Amino acid sequence: MRKRGLSFLAFLGTVAVVLAPAAARAADTVDIAVIVPLSGPNATVGEMIVNATKLAVEDINGAGGIKSLGGAKLNPIIADATNDPQGAVTTAERVLSQNKVAGAYGLALSPLTTAALPAFVKHHVPVVTSAISDKLVTPDNGGYLFQIAPKGTAFGNQQVEFLKFLNDKYKMGITKAAILYVNNPYGTATEKGIEQLAQKAGMEIVLDSAYPENITDASPLVSKIQRSGAQVLFPVSYITDASLILTGLRSADSHLLVIGGGAGFIWPPIGESLGDKVNGLISVASWNLDSKNVKDESKLSGVTQRYQKAYGTFMPEQAGEAYAGISVLAAAIEAAASDDPAKVRDALAKLHVTGGGGAMMQPGEVEFDENGANTHVVPVMIQWQNGVPHTVFPESVATAEIVKP
């Protein structure tokens, strides 16, 4: 009996510890939750988002905060969604039940989003996310999820469109495609899109194979590709496997066309590690720092430069989406003229952003359909040129000429 008492003490102790920070909260601020993976293999994603969030909040508050709330300042409450769904749920519950937040941004990964969503629905807090799974934007999501990034299948679509475009432009006559994807939600989602559309486009899929996360050696995959006789490779990979595949191909002296599936192929580390060998690499991206909508808007391009200055790398896609997402959220609060999350949700549903930070997302405007999908957004194709990814497709947002692969 004594020991049980003891354990309850321990429990109460932690209660105290946790309630403490919740107590302090200035009156003229609007809290928003930023819940992203900050530990485990995907922590990098979280860090990019947090970096961008800081810039966005800086700008919004610098521009006088939420005017409709008497210039209340935006106050991001950053929390670690960890790397597993259980962690995401408890974190969401922690943040949502200990703070009165007007809205939330983050989660970023489909499993975390799927698991944590019910908590947001229960607390009636809208969450803007950069997770790309199509499954998220269905009537099941309770109407509290707003997906600012393009749908997973849209990426495949764009990659295939781009290939067609290349075929026409350079008469490459590419017909045999190989798909190589990491065996996780992100990989499988993207792969579906590529596979369906490639067939529609009359491509022959000569290789369509998954590989586990955390591989330490890609050379078997490379020999697989070579054996398949593919002319173009659509790899969907994170940073380590992306690098292994690229170096593997190079060391095998293979010159087939690679159209990367985002993530690993566009994050700063790949550029740093490959040096100038990275130039010419092509990939799809959910956002890029020199798309027309960013480049032509000095404010926004200024943001990308500040990011470069503050964090030492160019502004990656996750950061761009985050900046847009936070701004959109702010715009919704502004429109709702209230920090009541339910009202903010309704505002988000009606919202049509055409300027300000929200325009960071290509093509420069954001609108959500009844399932919370971003109706305007399309993925962009980038090509690494002198160490930085440049937007080369679609024409609507392209700012750089393609260097023939």
Add this chain to the structure above:
Amino acid sequence: MRRALVIFAAWMAAAAAGLLLKNDYFASVATAMAFLALWAQSWNLLCGLTGNISLGHSVFVAVAAYVTVILFQQAGVSPLLGGLLGILGSVVLASIVGAATLRLRGPYFTLATLSAAAVVLSLILHYSQLTGGPSGLAITFAQDSPFDLEFTNVRAYFLIATGLLAAVTLFLDFLKRSKLGFYIAAIKSSEEAAAAAGIRVALVKVIVFCLSAALTALGGVVYVFYIGFMDPNFLSGLTLSVEIALIAVVGGMDYLIGPIIGAIFYEAIDVAANATFGASGGWDVMLLGFAVVVMVMTEPRGLCELTIRLLRLIHRRPARFWS
């Protein structure tokens, strides 16, 4: 009997606390805690007996959960029935793994369970049209439906989880003084002598393995509806297995309350870490890991042993009550 009452009272207290607790966060922490304690308790039934560490127990959670959910979503079988089938599935798996590994000792056993889990994991990944592959399966529902284990109020899951925990603890307490309990004790102290006393050691071990798996699976069935989502790495990955083992051993494998203490300790550290460093990654993981290291270094036999030692320091009376 007295113990049974205490356990029941403890459950009532916990349940009441859970219901009165205004704070959803602590409700969810407490629920997670209850599930972890339940699993650690079931884990300890096997590993407390053999003294070996299983790093594959999450697979029993996963099998039960997958069977239940797949039956539910694709054949509309109520989880109450599907759950039974799920548990059965776990038991079948356990009987195979158990029969194969019961000869193994120490690290051999640990590595065997670990890789058995890995096999199942990659099978779940492979048969994706059934299991949803790496993207896993989501259970979304809008309104209460008790017979489908669907409750919009998470407190319900807290009640069920703590209820199951209490029930399992009671069951194990009763088991201790049953025929099987005596056999387990005999085997624990010397397999040779146990056999010489006419105990079918191998059979008893397999039975215990299956029992342990069944109880673990029981938790898994409810848990998956609570969390509303499952994917292979999450449910049958190493992380959960390790959590279960850590909690049981840190709590104290020789004590009925050990796993519960362990779960409280584990979640408490997590809560504290998140409260202090929640906004920056790494800290929580680091603190959890090193807390375990410190714990083992100070008292390898777990928190219960430590508590008892402290109590002895305070006043002579040895607290054997929960042993």
Add this chain to the structure above:
Amino acid sequence: MTALLEIKGIAKSFGAVRSLVDITFSVEDHSIVGLIGPNGAGKSTLINILTGVYAPDGGNVQFAGRNLGRIATAERARLGLVRTFQRPTPILDLSCIEGVMVGGLARGLSVGKARNAALDILTSLGLREAADQSPRKLPTGHLKLLDFARVLMLAPRLVLLDELMAGLSFSELEVVLGAIERLADRGASFLVVEHLLDVIKRLSRRLVVMDAGIIVAAGEPTEVIRDPRVIEAYLGDEAGAVLVEAEPAPVSSPLALSSEELISTPFKSAGTGPMLEVNDLVTGYDGIEVLHGVDLIVKEGETVCILGANGAGKSTILRAVMRQLPCWRGRVSFLGEDITNVKAFAPAHVGIGYVPEGRGMLASLSVRENLEMGAHPGGARAAFARNLERVLSLFPALVSRLGDAAANLSGGQQQMLAIGRALMGSPKLVLLDEPSLGLAPQIVSHVYGALTELKSSGQAILLVEQTVGKALALSDRAYVVDGGKVVLTGPSDNVRSDKLLRDAYLGL
């Protein structure tokens, strides 16, 4: 009618060591058969085969007209073929009575019935009041009684008692004997493995004697004991005859002599200054005290032997000196240096070589490497070549085997290697623990030949033996240990003719 237990041509080897060569005998229904033999004769191996722990290499066992074949231990127990263990096996997490109940439960009794039955048995064994205690605190004797009680719960037809009586107090002994006799009257049979001959004489009409894996004699106890082959086997050699026939010789010896007295007593041996001194040594295994204050001394150039029955504590003395056991009380010093609490690897470095019981081979290392491992003590590295030459001339058999793994040596060669390895450290004193254990007679005499050579080269030796004759012949002085105490000491010749020695062995 056919016998209850029929053992036909059982053979069993472990690696190079042939533990059982060819064992054939039977136990009639309603009978008590005694089984004796020196350490390493293969008695325990035989029991493990009868209970299905080991599978025999050859031969078969019939129980109640049924071939046991590969039937598992538990099933055999349920058939009524049960055993006790040399070392007590209490169930630590259960109370005494629960531990006993287990036997009944396995037999199919309900928990309630089993409890009553267990209570009766405990009462009959005089353990009534211990029933609800934890066995952790009980003395060895009680624990052994508990084991006995547990097998009784199985309603056995044949009980294999593996040195159940060793370590029991006189009163406990009476209780057990009583119980055995009562059970025998109710029709149970027993195979009693013991060193206490008088116990066997009292219980059994039939005695089987084993040595080095074969049966050397069988028949009516009193006759068998007089059989010279038995004396040879059981007590070593002709000298043993003295033991059985000896008239009480006039040697007055207080039960435990203090070391001072020992030194002061004049000896014909070449001993000068004291080398190894053990004062009032108390130690034991997991909480159970085995040595109750032993005094012992070895002087330079002396050969001393420690005699005593199995379980008397002979090896324990050596293990304590080598720091493989912690000393609970007392003091061990070597050449005036206190080594009571030094690290486990230190004794070798101060100059004590050790040949452990069972030879302690490093089986995976080659013979040469084993010898090199012996040469760790500082000075020995320099003297390596000389020592190696000495060892190889002492045991020429090893020369051709230097490259082979120790595992592949024969038992005799392993024993030689063990001795040689100890000598490689150029020790000032060599401790030998039963060098004759499990070896064929001619090998034993070969080993002793080598020891005699060593002795004549002035090497100090402390020898633990069971085979009295050769040990006494070799040594200058002898200690007789019984029940963890030195009961007799003096020049070997006097000891040989002392009745106390005989008591220590045959427990008459």
Add this chain to the structure above:
Amino acid sequence: MIIFLQSILNGLLIGGVYALVAMGLNLMFGVMKLVNFAHGEFLMAGMYVAVGLASLGTLPGAFGMFGIYWVAIPTMFVMAAVGLAFYLLLLDRAARFGESPQILLTIGLSIGAQGLAQVLRGSGFKLVPNPINGAAIRFGGLNLQLGPAIAFIVALAATIVMAWVLRATRFGKSARAVAESAETAEMLGIDARRVYIVSTSIAIGLVGLAAALLIPYQYTFPNVGQNFVVVAFLAIVIAGLGNVVGAVFGGLLMGVMQSLTASYFDLDLSTAAIYLLFLAVLLLRPQGLFTRGRRTL
């Protein structure tokens, strides 16, 4: 055919690194009967050390593209020192605990170390740009990635040295004696504790070497250790727990199996296959495939 040979080659190359990691694991198990679940995190730590050193600069042109490898030796020694601390701070005391607490201890350490790495160095992926990454030699249609090839050669050299140490040196023989029976070894005057200390340092030092060989072509990040150590575990069991030299063959075998299955089947099923083989070995031949009789280390 050429593809087949290429797969074998790839397998052997990556297997070299597995071998280095596995060797250390088995040395520790053989001598101390301790399975070090934190071994991967020592690799991770080693890689951070190596990256740190490499970012200080690489050797001048004379060494051509191999300038980055100067970090190998320092990293090895730094990690050996870490191993020493590991023993003195934790294992020395934990040696008295049972197996279960030891397993738990190393698991806890593994988790904690991953957290610590992120707290100290962030979660980013680090790879010092260097000419080795992606460079390759080609012959007869086969191509040989330079980074893995160098790792393989060094690993082989290290193996030969280790084999020699264990067979020929005084320490090696003592280690084998302790591995077989610490009690017997001590009664012969061998200081078992010293053997433990040295073995731990060597084991962790080897991991350090492996780390230095990896950084030219593998990213460094907090969880990187897991990717390698899991395979190393499979390797040591297949080779036989405690069999140091066998572990090398285990590592190479794992590499080849991975490579073959990966180039001819779907990877997720091949994982299942590999683990099944692992289980089979564990159950049918617990002493491992490359261990004859009762040999130790």
